[in-house]
Every structure is written in structure tokens, then in C-alpha cells.
Amino acid sequence: MARPKSDDKRNAILSAATQIFAERGLAAPTSAISNLAGIAEGTLFTYFNNKDGLLNELYREIKLDLADAMMSGFPRKKSVRTRLRYIWDRYTTWGVSHPDQRKVLSQLQLSGSLTLESKKAGSAPFSEIEAMSEEAVEQRILRDIPLEFLAATMDASAQTTISFMTSHPASAEKYQSLGFETFWKGISRK
Known part of the structure; x- marks a missing residue:
């Protein structure tokens, strides 16, 4: 059975994505986001299907x-x-x-x-x-x-x-x- 998703991890990913994208632009690798969020890169894709999914969710959160x-x-x-x-x-x-x-x-x-x-x-x-x-x-x-x-x-x-x-x-x-x-x-x- 899959573990439930954590709001803390999701928020850590979005926060890390904001910081990385602000510093490096949207072409920054997801591995940099995962590293900053303190999670495995595969975990990022548990929360977001792909990078575009992450970008769209980040947009909605900022708005x-x-x-x-x-x-x-x-x-x-x-x-x-x-x-x-x-x-x-x-x-x-x-x-x-x-x-x-x-x-x-x-x-x-x-x-x-x-x-x-x-x-x-x-x-x-x-x-x-x-x-x-x-x-x-x-x-x-x-x-x-x-x-x-x-x-x-x-x-x-x-x-x-x-x-x-x-x-x-x-x-x-x-x-x-x-x-x-x-x-x-x-x-x-x-």
C-alpha cells in the first residue's frame, strides 16, 4: 500500500522550486529542487507527475x-x-x-x-x-x-x-x- 502524501513534503518541494527557479530559471533540473527540499528525486514525481505539473501547481500556489x-x-x-x-x-x-x-x-x-x-x-x-x-x-x-x-x-x-x-x-x-x-x-x- 502506498504511503499517504505529506503536505509538508509538498510544501517543501514548492518552496525549493521557487528558490531554484528564481536563482536558475525554469530550465533548472528537478534534481536541484529535490536536493534543496531534502527528498529523493523520485519523491518529487510522487507529488507531481512531471516538471510541467510542478510548474503549473507552483503557478497556482503563487497566484x-x-x-x-x-x-x-x-x-x-x-x-x-x-x-x-x-x-x-x-x-x-x-x-x-x-x-x-x-x-x-x-x-x-x-x-x-x-x-x-x-x-x-x-x-x-x-x-x-x-x-x-x-x-x-x-x-x-x-x-x-x-x-x-x-x-x-x-x-x-x-x-x-x-x-x-x-x-x-x-x-x-x-x-x-x-x-x-x-x-x-x-x-x-x-
Whole structure:
């Protein structure tokens, strides 16, 4: 009879994968992940069918962690600007606090290894942001910008902001505010 899978081992594998992929890129061998996790390489494949399975699960885990950071306490009854600022602050703070996850998430999104199912699962927790943005365009608060472009613009602006926050920790709040103001002026009608 097969031994039951351990959440601790699964989490150790995902943590090791994050660190290894952040340091070496997604082409890093699974043996490096197994070594760092303190398990036999065959054990990794007990938890994940193959490397693509590991990559997809890691993507979902990082997206869930990010969603938890961004959406916890989301001020649903506030103005669009206030809600976007909340999302901005939570995203940039998460990015500064989780540099390895941020780096791996960027790699995964460009990798071509993600399944449609993983992409849907990764975007599902953010559907409220999408709906808010669509409403804001209809209400003429935001410019009529395709949502994919709006999201990509926000991400690029946030990455720049995170870089400055990381490089200048004493001025992190200043750069966080400056980044949001620059982003807001680019997307709002007012």
C-alpha cells in the first residue's frame, strides 16, 4: 500500500522550486529542487507527475498567495480610485516582500508551460478586479482601454515601482505613491 502524501513534503518541494527557479530559471533540473527540499528525486514525481505539473501547481500556489495578499480586506464599497490604490499598495508590498515568487511568476507567465486550466485558476481570484475595471470604463471613470492592456500597464508600472521600493527602502512609501499616481493619471479620465 502506498504511503499517504505529506503536505509538508509538498510544501517543501514548492518552496525549493521557487528558490531554484528564481536563482536558475525554469530550465533548472528537478534534481536541484529535490536536493534543496531534502527528498529523493523520485519523491518529487510522487507529488507531481512531471516538471510541467510542478510548474503549473507552483503557478497556482503563487497566484493564490498573491490574491490573498491583494484581496484580503478589499474595500468593496469605496471609490474606484480607492479600490485601485488598495490593490496597488497590496501588490507592490507583496512584490517587495516576495522577490523570488515575483520573479518565478514572471517566468511562468512567459514560459508557455501553463495549461489553460492553470491560467483560469490563477485569474479566478482576481475576477472582482476585472469586473470593477469594466464598470469603471462604462461609468467613464477610466479610459476605454482593453482590460488586458490595462492589466499589463498596471503590472509594468508596478514592477518599476517595486524595483524603486526595493532599491530605496527609506523612500519606499514615496515611490509606492508616485507609482500609483503616475499609473492613475495614465488610465483615468479625470
